[in-house]
Amino acid sequence: MPSPTALFSASEIRDIERAAQTTLPAGTLMQRAGEAAAELALELIQSAGDTANVLILAGPGNNGGDALEAAYRLAQGSLEVTIVLCADPARQPLNARQALLRAQSSAACFVDTDLRDDLFAEKWDLVIDGLFGIGLTRAIDSTVRPLVQAVNVLACPVLSLDVPSGLDADTGNIVGENGIAIRASHTITFIGNKPGLHTAHGKDYAGAVRVASLDIDEACFIPFHAELNDVRLFSSHLRLRMHNSHKGSYGDVTVIGGARGMGGAAILAARAAAKSGAGRVYAAFIDDAPTHDSLQPELMCRNAVDHDFASGTFVAGPGLGISSTARNILERALNAQVPLVLDADALNLIAADTKLQTLAARHASPLILTPHPLEAARLLGVSSATIQDDRLAAARQLARLFNATIVLKGSGTVIATPGDNAVINTTGNPALATAGTGDVLAGMCGALLAQGWPEREAAVGAAWLHGHAADVLVEQGIGPTGLTASELIPAIRASLNQLINKNAQHGRTL
Numbered sequence: 381m382p383s384p385t386a387l388f389s390a391s392e393i394r395d396i397e398r399a400a401q402t403t404l405p406a407g408t409l410m411q412r413a414g415e416a417a418a419e420l421a422l423e424l425i426q427s428a429g430d431t432a433n434v435l436i437l438a439g440p441g442n443n444g445g446d447a448l449e450a451a452y453r454l455a456q457g458s459l460e461v462t463i464v465l466c467a468d469p470a471r472q473p474l475n476a477r478q479a480l481l482r483a484q485s486s487a488a489c490f491v492d493t494d495l496r497d498d499l500f501a502e503k504w505d506l507v508i509d510g511l512f513g514i515g516l517t518r519a520i521d522s523t524v525r526p527l528v529q530a531v532n533v534l535a536c537p538v539l540s541l542d543v544p545s546g547l548d549a550d551t552g553n554i555v556g557e558n559g560i561a562i563r564a565s566h567t568i569t570f571i572g573n574k575p576g577l578h579t580a581h582g583k584d585y586a587g588a589v590r591v592a593s594l595d596i597d598e599a600c601f602i603p604f605h606a607e608l609n610d611v612r613l614f615s616s617h618l619r620l621r622m623h624n625s626h627k628g629s630y631g632d633v634t635v636i637g638g639a640r641g642m643g644g645a646a647i648l649a650a651r652a653a654a655k656s657g658a659g660r661v662y663a664a665f666i667d668d669a670p671t672h673d674s675l676q677p678e679l680m681c682r683n684a685v686d687h688d689f690a691s692g693t694f695v696a697g698p699g700l701g702i703s704s705t706a707r708n709i710l711e712r713a714l715n716a717q718v719p720l721v722l723d724a725d726a727l728n729l730i731a732a733d734t735k736l737q738t739l740a741a742r743h744a745s746p747l748i749l750t751p752h753p754l755e756a757a758r759l760l761g762v763s764s765a766t767i768q769d770d771r772l773a774a775a776r777q778l779a780r781l782f783n784a785t786i787v788l789k790g791s792g793t794v795i796a797t798p799g800d801n802a803v804i805n806t807t808g809n810p811a812l813a814t815a816g817t818g819d820v821l822a823g824m825c826g827a828l829l830a831q832g833w834p835e836r837e838a839a840v841g842a843a844w845l846h847g848h849a850a851d852v853l854v855e856q857g858i859g860p861t862g863l864t865a866s867e868l869i870p871a872i873r874a875s876l877n878q879l880i881n882k883n884a885q886h887g888r889t890l
């Protein structure tokens with residue numbers, strides 16, 4: 381069993397499968413997949429009682445085989461199991477054909493796909509989606525499309541096998557132009573977890589994901605190149621403060637931004653840095669600096685041109701604007717060999733200026749870039765749709781290009797560092813889809829760097845805490861609608877302290 385947070389591409393899953401199959405009787409993995417799926421199905425229909433009505437959709441390939449194996453098992457008891465077979469048995473892969481024979485020998489009832497209207501007039505307690513798995517190569521076509529559309533408006537739970545049919549397991553996008561996919565409430569994914577279930581459209585289509593490793597021998601698992609975010613990835617930096625410490629022990633953060641009309645962005649980033657534990661925080665404004673922040677008077681507000689760039693950690697970009705003053709200040713920050721977080725307009729300025737690109741790529745101190753998809757698109761000279769087509773690939777490409785840690789934001793934020801596994805964040809929700817939350821994230825990255833966290837851990841830890849704080853607030857009814865970036869900041873502080881305390885060993889820092 382690999383790490384529970386490991387993510388595998390479809391081609392890696394096929395390699396593992398091939399290795400496992402050499403030592404197992406034919407059909408074993410499919411039977412195990414069917415068994416695991418049936419087990420979860422029974423959990424999902426528990427409240428419906430022994431006579432629940434289960435509709436099972438089985439496609440033409442091995443995913444359909446998994447569904448037929450699950451059907452065979454579920455039909456052993458008193459459940460009403462109905463199967464829609466969207467396959468020509470003569471063309472099924474051998475194991476799936478065997479599974480079909482078993483399902484045909486059971487009490488399950490097969491219905492014709494043409495009976496669609498009658499079919500969906502019934503009250504189902506659960507739909508199992510075994511139409512397509514990782515073998516889908518083109519958009520779901522017109523024969524199966526109406527079935528998918530009908531399932532997507534049902535109120536009952538929908539359990540997808542391996543991946544929601546129509547979703548790309550690698551990228552979390554819908555397969556093919558004008559494609560369609562099943563919107564599952566639950567997905568049981570086989571052998572290993574898959575990136576596409578957790579980023580782009582993944583979370584909306586896969587629902588709650590469970591991994592069934594099918595008891596595959598550990599030796600068959602190849603090293604993984606991507607993983608889900610987890611506190612373990614940064615827990616060694618969640619340290620209690622030494623009693624004998626002072627503000628200088630926790631670093632200085634300077635936020636560079638806040639051009640006229642966008643002062644709030646710099647303030648949000650600076651407040652987030654202060655509440656994420658930075659010892660001292662400066663807000664360096666491109667245009668006129670306010671004398672102070674009356675809600676957070678401990679921030680030191682000043683004009684960026686007067687600031688000393690020689691030491692400390694810098695967060696450049698929130699509300700920076702793209703004026704020539706902004707550009708020149710950014711160049712100073714890039715030239716200073718200081719830990720640096722680049723966000724928002726700092727990224728836009730760099731995208732438009734080859735000299736700044738070279739400086740960023742040569743920056744010898746820790747460097748974190750926090751683009752949203754459009755900023756990432758500008759940096760790579762492509763469209764934001766191209767970035768979203770493969771978020772992992774885009775983040776990795778940027779990491780290589782800038783030799784930096786990239787935080788590609790959005791649903792399932794991707795963090796990529798050169799030479800290390802890409803990480804997909806697991807926390808957060810659409811409450812964060814509101815102005816200013818990105819400024820908060822940039823400020824947090826700066827604060828963690830200033831406290832000595834390495835760049836990858838700072839990025840991964842900031843993304844996790846940022847999302848977790850939003851999850852806690854939504855649980856309390858503060859969002860998702862109407863959560864503001866300002867409200868996120870104290871919740872981040874609470875999450876950080878909670879994690880540090882949880883991680884402490886008997887009140888000691890180890």
Ligand SMILES: NC(=O)C1=CN([C@@H]2O[C@H](COP(=O)(O)OP(=O)(O)OC[C@H]3O[C@@H](n4cnc5c(N)ncnc54)[C@H](O)[C@@H]3O)[C@@H](O)[C@H]2O)[C@@H](O)CC1
Nearest residue numbers: 409410440441442443512513514515516517518519520542
């Ligand atoms: N091979 C194995 O040993 C195992 C495979 N497993 C399952 O097998 C799945 C992969 O199986 P397959 O490689 O057979 O692939 P799928 O079952 O995902 O789909 C492939 C089938 O769909 C057809 N197809 C592809 N795109 C189509 C489209 N747009 N419209 C109509 N038909 C289309 C292909 O011609 C092929 O018949 C996994 O996702 C998993 O569920 C599991 O049973 C574990 C073991």
Ligand SMILES: Nc1ncnc2c1ncn2[C@@H]1O[C@H](COP(=O)(O)OP(=O)(O)O)[C@@H](O)[C@H]1O
Nearest residue numbers: 752789790808809810812813815816817818819
């Ligand atoms: N649907 C979502 N699910 C999870 N996180 C989200 C979602 N939408 C936005 N976010 C997060 O909110 C933040 C928004 O940042 P950004 O787009 O830069 O906004 P701004 O520049 O207004 O601060 C990012 O951390 C992003 O990952």
Ligand SMILES: [K+]
Nearest residue numbers: 512541543545
């Ligand atoms: K499926």
